[in-house]
Amino acid sequence: MSVLFRAAAAILLMLLNSAPLQAESLEVRVGYVQWHPDQGPVLSNVLPEPEDAGLKGAELAIQDNSATGKFLGQTYTLQSILASSEAEAITAFETMLGQGIELFVINAPAQTLETIISRGKETTLFFNAGSRDDKLRTHECNVNLLHNMPSYAMLTDALAQWLNQRRWDEVFLIAGPTDADKGWAGAFRRSAKRFGLKIVEDKPWTFDADLRRTASKELPLFTQASNYDAVVVADVRGDFGEYVPFNTWLPRPVVGTQGMSPVAWHRVVESWGAAQLQSRFRKLASRDMNSEDYAAWAAIRSIGTAVTGINSGDPAKIRSFLYSDRFQLAAFKGRKLNYRDWNGQLRQPVPLVHPRGLVARAPFEGFLHPNSDMDTLGFDKPESNCRING
Amino acid sequence: MKSLLKKTALAAMIGLSAPALASLAYVSNEKDNTLSVIDIESMEVIDTIDVGARPRGILLSKDHTRLYICASDDDTVQVLDLATRKIIDDLPSGEDPEQFSLHPNNKHLYIANEDDAIVTVVDVTNKDVLAQIDVGIEPEGMAVSPDGKWAVNTSETTSMLHWINTETFEIEKNIVIGQRPRHVEFSKDSKIAWASSEIGGTVHIIDVDSLEQIHEMSFKVRGVNQDRVQPVGIKLTSDGKYAFVALGPANHVAVVDAQTYEVLDYLLVGSRVWQLDLDKDEKRLFTTNGVSGDVSVVDVDAMKVIKTIKVGRYPWGVVIDPSS
Numbered sequence: 001m002s003v004l005f006r007a008a009a010a011i012l013l014m015l016l017n018s019a020p021l022q023a024e025s026l027e028v029r030v031g032y033v034q035w036h037p038d039q040g041p042v043l044s045n046v047l048p049e050p051e052d053a054g055l056k057g058a059e060l061a062i063q064d065n066s067a068t069g070k071f072l073g074q075t076y077t078l079q080s081i082l083a084s085s086e087a088e089a090i091t092a093f094e095t096m097l098g099q100g101i102e103l104f105v106i107n108a109p110a111q112t113l114e115t116i117i118s119r120g121k122e123t124t125l126f127f128n129a130g131s132r133d134d135k136l137r138t139h140e141c142n143v144n145l146l147h148n149m150p151s152y153a154m155l156t157d158a159l160a161q162w163l164n165q166r167r168w169d170e171v172f173l174i175a176g177p178t179d180a181d182k183g184w185a186g187a188f189r190r191s192a193k194r195f196g197l198k199i200v201e202d203k204p205w206t207f208d209a210d211l212r213r214t215a216s217k218e219l220p221l222f223t224q225a226s227n228y229d230a231v232v233v234a235d236v237r238g239d240f241g242e243y244v245p246f247n248t249w250l251p252r253p254v255v256g257t258q259g260m261s262p263v264a265w266h267r268v269v270e271s272w273g274a275a276q277l278q279s280r281f282r283k284l285a286s287r288d289m290n291s292e293d294y295a296a297w298a299a300i301r302s303i304g305t306a307v308t309g310i311n312s313g314d315p316a317k318i319r320s321f322l323y324s325d326r327f328q329l330a331a332f333k334g335r336k337l338n339y340r341d342w343n344g345q346l347r348q349p350v351p352l353v354h355p356r357g358l359v360a361r362a363p364f365e366g367f368l369h370p371n372s373d374m375d376t377l378g379f380d381k382p383e384s385n386c387r388i389n390g
Numbered sequence: 391m392k393s394l395l396k397k398t399a400l401a402a403m404i405g406l407s408a409p410a411l412a413s414l415a416y417v418s419n420e421k422d423n424t425l426s427v428i429d430i431e432s433m434e435v436i437d438t439i440d441v442g443a444r445p446r447g448i449l450l451s452k453d454h455t456r457l458y459i460c461a462s463d464d465d466t467v468q469v470l471d472l473a474t475r476k477i478i479d480d481l482p483s484g485e486d487p488e489q490f491s492l493h494p495n496n497k498h499l500y501i502a503n504e505d506d507a508i509v510t511v512v513d514v515t516n517k518d519v520l521a522q523i524d525v526g527i528e529p530e531g532m533a534v535s536p537d538g539k540w541a542v543n544t545s546e547t548t549s550m551l552h553w554i555n556t557e558t559f560e561i562e563k564n565i566v567i568g569q570r571p572r573h574v575e576f577s578k579d580s581k582i583a584w585a586s587s588e589i590g591g592t593v594h595i596i597d598v599d600s601l602e603q604i605h606e607m608s609f610k611v612r613g614v615n616q617d618r619v620q621p622v623g624i625k626l627t628s629d630g631k632y633a634f635v636a637l638g639p640a641n642h643v644a645v646v647d648a649q650t651y652e653v654l655d656y657l658l659v660g661s662r663v664w665q666l667d668l669d670k671d672e673k674r675l676f677t678t679n680g681v682s683g684d685v686s687v688v689d690v691d692a693m694k695v696i697k698t699i700k701v702g703r704y705p706w707g708v709v710i711d712p713s714s
Binding site: 063064067068070071072273276279280283305308328329330334335336372373 | 486504505507524526527528545546547548549550552561564566569570588589590591615617618620639
């Protein structure tokens with residue numbers, strides 16, 4: 001009797017043990033925190049930016065990951081917040097951290113991002129899908145931070161390469177007053193030097209007139225100079241820049257944050273299967289996909305690609321997979337993408353677009369690099385103090 | 391005079407009979423909404439046919455009387471009658487059909503619906519939708535094994551090969567391969583499947599009995615950045631000797647020994663080479679070159695590109711009618 005009982009107990013135990021094995025599934029939870037300070041009133045408020053820029057990209061990537069996951073017993077969930085203040089963003093982050101989430105996509109300014117990281121755990125893995133700030137890629141580095149948004153330097157290098165190969169090498173620079181404008185303009189000045197462009201005028205934007213009435217009168221005077229090949233505008237929030245094209249003193253193209261712009265993503269990108277991503281996104285969000293959406297999408301697709309490869313949601317294992325030779329992100333930019341091991345930046349081609357069309361895609365042929373021609377964009381290893389992988 | 395007349399008459403007769411004798415290639419022009427018809431002897435475009443929006447995958451019915459066309463942006467598969475060169479019908483295809491494959495029974499058409507993450511199976515004889523099978527994101531490549539047992543679909547963003555049992559319409563196995571799998575091609579004996587991974591830059595050789603990968607190939611084209619080596623279309627010779635792999639923006643076709651999987655040569659063709667097909671005698675290979683808007687013709691014995699033929703914008707698929 002006792003033997004029989006024991007045998008029965010053993011079988012029962014086996015059944016109990018094997019039950020979880022049968023239903024074994026891996027749940028990967030991702031936290032998404034978005035906050036941006038109010039941009040203030042802008043002159044060009046005709047086309048407002050979508051408030052959920054970034055979040056919808058994250059949601060799409062979760063869908064994409066889940067489609068793969070369902071064949072592999074892996075599920076993905078997103079916990080997200082669109083915070084209305086920095087404090088709310090930080091609190092939300094801490095709540096998610098408390099719930100055991102270890103993978104985060106942050107769409108916020110550099111300072112907020114750094115505050116959030118400082119409150120994370122040693123193993124928490126962060127993806128930057130909001131800040132283009134160069135300092136995060138050059139000296140304020142973090143071992144657990146990867147960047148999916150291209151930096152200002154990557155964007156302006158793309159533009160400067162294009163100007164160089166068009167041989168439009170004398171430019172008139174107009175820089176707006178905000179920190180972001182200064183970041184963009186500073187990056188462009190560096191790019192100009194790198195790619196042999198001459199900035200014939202470097203003028204800060206100071207006018208405070210309403211250009212909807214007077215652009216045609218004020219801008220020709222503002223852009224007076226003996227000669228230049230193009231006008232470069234640094235107006236990140238879109239305050240005055242939309243009024244520069246067609247109002248310059250000389251009949252010249254306008255490039256930069258307006259006119260033709262270097263971006264991470266834009267609705268006009270359609271090659272390499274991008275048309276499919278765009279239509280998937282439109283179905284989900286009822287609007288076009290932009291750079292913030294793309295960065296968040298690429299972050300969560302990186303996680304998904306790693307989880308497919310290693311069948312684990314452990315942040316340390318994901319991190320080491322992302323820096324391994326095995327990782328390659330298929331991200332609709334015509335080639336495989338991976339991360340720079342010194343600063344965690346996602347290498348990527350940069351489309352140059354005007355509002356209704358793709359003009360070109362950097363890097364351009366002829367700009368050579370010993371490792372990857374994508375490293376001609378942004379701070380290369382010798383130019384960055386970051387060594388986050390030793 | 392008389393002899394001249396005779397010669398002229400003879401020439402006219404040859405001219406008249408040419409369309410019937412000529413072997414024809416059909417090329418879908420993705421951004422022109424047309425098909426180019428190429429006489430493969432003269433290697434010239436002899437006709438251009440208006441079709442639906444964004445034609446991509448094309449294939450012949452087993453009796454060679456019809457051409458099926460994925461009109462992606464019209465969300466339909468069109469049926470072209472080859473004798474009259476008229477669209478005679480369309481099939482319920484599901485949304486955004488991109489590639490498809492016809493079962494040897496000449497009835498069941500397996501269609502990859504890129505936007506919907508499903509494979510639709512349509513009976514072409516009565517237009518019944520027999521099944522819709524959930525697959526990964528962006529299903530693209532579709533192939534049915536010559537013995538009719540398996541339908542394989544590649545899902546690009548999911549990076550998988552989905553093996554569908556053609557009797558039950560159920561997925562029996564999923565194989566993760568390199569990033570962005572595009573195309574699958576079976577060997578004639580149905581024993582080996584070749585699958586290309588565009589972003590991975592690889593071709594995966596799958597043993598069909600065990601459904602396991604037995605080999606993985608990569609490519610190195612001299613003077614071409616490794617990132618640009620993006621395998622897409624694959625074509626095998628029926629004697630089991632060669633495989634031709636279109637390498638996309640590397641602008642080359644790799645010639646592979648189909649037994650040892652060694653790359654024998656790289657042939658320079660047009661820009662962004664996409665799909666390819668062999669003529670009846672397997673003496674000539676035609677490739678579609680999307681960006682340069684042309685078709686390259688390879689002499690298979692000499693392994694040389696002998697001609698470039700201008701077609702429409704963004705040529706995508708190519709099919710040679712072996713009976714024409």
